[in-house]
Amino acid sequence: MIDWWQSLVAPFPPLLLTMAYMLVFILVLFACVAYATLAERRVLGFMQVRLGPNRVGPRGLGQPIADALKLMFKEMILPHDADRFLFRTAPLLSMAPAIAAWAVIPFSEHLNFADINAGLLYILAMTSLGVYGVIVAGWASNSKYALLGSLRSAAQIVAYEIAMGFALVGVLMASGSLNLGDIVMEQQGSIFNWYWLPLFPLFLTYLIAGIAETNRAPFDVVEGESEIVAGFHVEYSGMGFAMFFLAEYANIILISALTALLFLGGWLSPLEGIVPASVFHLPVIGALLGSGAHWFVAKTCFFIFCFLWFRATFPRYRYDQIMRLGWKVLLPVTLVWIVVEGVFLYLQLPPWFD
């Protein structure tokens, strides 16, 4: 099928093709983001023993489209004395990095946009840019609540980025590569060869820091509707608000995908090394059970579900508790585990570090 496709697209120049693929991918990503909002409302609904939105379309599946149409036709109100240009640019600043980071994410062994050597570093750089959207929005709104929200956000994101970075240092020590494809291939073997087991503290740290980076509950003091109304996007209405809303979900999907890649073996099948290898050569079941992009999607969906689950479960942290968790708990945990991992590497502990 791949050969057939390649002979079909052969007459087109490669640059044009890549652009077309990117366009298609971004449209798919936007659809996923829109339906993540529905998933969140439905999952939260069920967890709180109610139904959630189920009126628009079959089983509420038309809800994201209805929401998008509503927000598109709403007026975008410009606050008094707001910085016009920055006020309108801020939603784009928080959306763009979340999309740009997907450029280096491998979906399966040969399915990716850019296979670059410093992929992990690129991801880290892109996710660190997302904070500008929040800060600029808070400042340009000319509102004290928005400014307070963006100040909280800046401090929180900078603090958790360090713990996140150290968790990634652990991953690249174990894999010996910054290339995301190589990191996944290093985890080959069985489910027990994936990095979640030898790097378990770093795995938890990465997940928690990821939740804090995306400003999600229980670390959502940036919005904190009980204290500062809605934080940095309090002055936004219509499409501006919608962009921030979608950027949050785009970031959730990105962090989930990264956790799946770095700690849960990306597109590798969990059945590898457990069931006999001959199973993977069976006609249809073999392709389904064997490694492939569908496992990557499934693992990503699992982490997205975890994000929603945590929101329904934990009460919001107080601001000083967030700072304490970031600096005094997560950071020392990563530092200690990097030393432990160094010992593992020195001993060449099988099956991960040999």
Next chain:
Amino acid sequence: MLIQSTVFYFFSAILVASALAMISVRNPVHAVLFLVLVFFTSAAIWLLLEAEFLAITLVLVYVGAVMVLFLFVVMMLDINLAKMRAGFARYLPVGLLVGIVMAVEMAVILSRPAFDLQKPQAKPADYSNTQELGELLFTEYIYPFEIAGVILLVAIIAAITLTMHKRTRAKRQSPARQVSADRAERVRLVSMDKE
């Protein structure tokens, strides 16, 4: 080659324009954001030189962390625009002089034979800038690298010591104590006689 130079001139034009804008705009927050744009476009130019590690690190460290803190501080300033403009004409001659001296110095140094500027050769496809830098840093330049690390550590400790002072009257919470509190500490059951 044509595409490469087009990309180079495109980014250079943005770089120079945003650098000029950074020193000429009135609003400090806008100036900081222009500086962010300067860093970002210079990272793009470094990418053209196949120095992807440096380029991405520039974005990661300067744009992602340092400039955020800059913005953080500048945003909280109470900006009086009229006051800030007042000194502009007065300091202009001094600023121009310093600028010209720096430009001349750079011209003198860069025209030395040691800086014989040659077109960088294109690297083979499997060349990894990150790996090359890592190998150099941990072999040939290990001592300067470690010393730089120690100096940074000293700077961190100094900065923290400067800001740490014990306030005697401040009330603090101990989250560890709060979490480990049990029922016996908080609840006292008393049996009272009926009245």
